[in-house]
Amino acid sequence: MTLPLPLLPKILFVLALASCSLTIGVDNKTLANNEAPKNSSVEQKDVLPTPLRLAFMSGHVSAGIALYHAGELKMAASHLMHPVSETPADERIGLNDIGFNLEIFESVSAALETQESAAILLPLLEEAEKHLDRMREKAGGDPIKIIRFLLETSVEEYSVGVRDGKLTDVGEYQDAFGFVLVAAEHARRLPKTSRERLVAEILSLQDYWLQGPLPVETPTPAENIALTVNLILSQL
Numbered sequence: 001m002t003l004p005l006p007l008l009p010k011i012l013f014v015l016a017l018a019s020c021s022l023t024i025g026v027d028n029k030t031l032a033n034n035e036a037p038k039n040s041s042v043e044q045k046d047v048l049p050t051p052l053r054l055a056f057m058s059g060h061v062s063a064g065i066a067l068y069h070a071g072e073l074k075m076a077a078s079h080l081m082h083p084v085s086e087t088p089a090d091e092r093i094g095l096n097d098i099g100f101n102l103e104i105f106e107s108v109s110a111a112l113e114t115q116e117s118a119a120i121l122l123p124l125l126e127e128a129e130k131h132l133d134r135m136r137e138k139a140g141g142d143p144i145k146i147i148r149f150l151l152e153t154s155v156e157e158y159s160v161g162v163r164d165g166k167l168t169d170v171g172e173y174q175d176a177f178g179f180v181l182v183a184a185e186h187a188r189r190l191p192k193t194s195r196e197r198l199v200a201e202i203l204s205l206q207d208y209w210l211q212g213p214l215p216v217e218t219p220t221p222a223e224n225i226a227l228t229v230n231l232i233l234s235q236l
Contacts, residue, residue: 050094051141052149055182057083057095058132059150061105063178065125066213068112075213077112079174080105080128098138104131143186144236150183151202151229159222167219174213176225180205201232 048056064079083105092100108124154176161173184202187195205228206212208220 049141050098051139051146053095054098054132054135054139055141055146055150055186056153056179058136058182058185059153059179060175061128061132061178062181063174063213064112065129066177066181067174068121068125070212070214072214073112073115075170075174077109078171079178080112081109084109095135098135099131100135101131104128143189147183147186147198147202148233148236150179150186151233154179154183154205155222155226155229158225162219162222165218165221167215167217170215173209173215173219177206177209177213198232198236205229205232 060079060082064076064082067073067076067079083100084102092102104124104127108121108128111121111124157172157179158176161167161169161171161176167173180202184199187199187202189195190198205225208225208228210216210218210220
């Protein structure tokens with residue numbers, strides 16, 4: 001696995017620090033166990049405020065849309081149903097307040113399951129994306145906190161999806177990819193002076209998924225993702 005070039009010098013520096021028992025944003029024990037950083041927001045998904053719940057939902061949807069474009073319609077359908085199937089009823093109340101429409105996701109998931117034509121599917125996918133954009137505008141929230149949450153969540157879910165160098169949970173592996181995509185979207189909304197470097201570094205994380213959201217035989221080790229994410233987070 002070749003590390004993303006913009007981050008390579010920084011990562012080598014962090015590795016040198018790690019040899020002296022220092023880390024940025026995560027301790028050595030955490031990296032060894034492929035876990036997300038302690039006390040991170042990803043530990044509290046059952047009590048998420050609306051902006052973070054929406055970001056979490058958007059990660060699943062982005063993974064589904066990426067899978068559709070990769071030709072995996074049934075996998076895509078599963079991820080696009082997550083906003084309905086994995087959102088607790090009490091938290092859906094907050095999402096309903098900003099216009100959440102579960103029928104949009106039920107429709108697109110059903111169309112994917114039955115492998116409808118692109119002429120039918122693409123407008124449904126576009127509507128799902130626009131729907132989330134409208135909700136995002138209403139939800140508000142601190143973009144840096146949202147980006148941090150999404151990247152921490154990506155590490156957590158990737159660490160479930162990949163263990164001991166093997167792909168152990170395809171769904172979590174794909175969700176982690178979706179969270180990176182959404183983190184980049186939020187970074188693009190930052191002021192121009194601060195967004196360019198951050199967008200580039202977040203987008204470089206995609207290189208760790210060797211075939212995008214598609215399963216691979218030899219995935220990138222989870223600790224590589226954790227190291228790079230914590231380097232990015234240390235600069236926020």
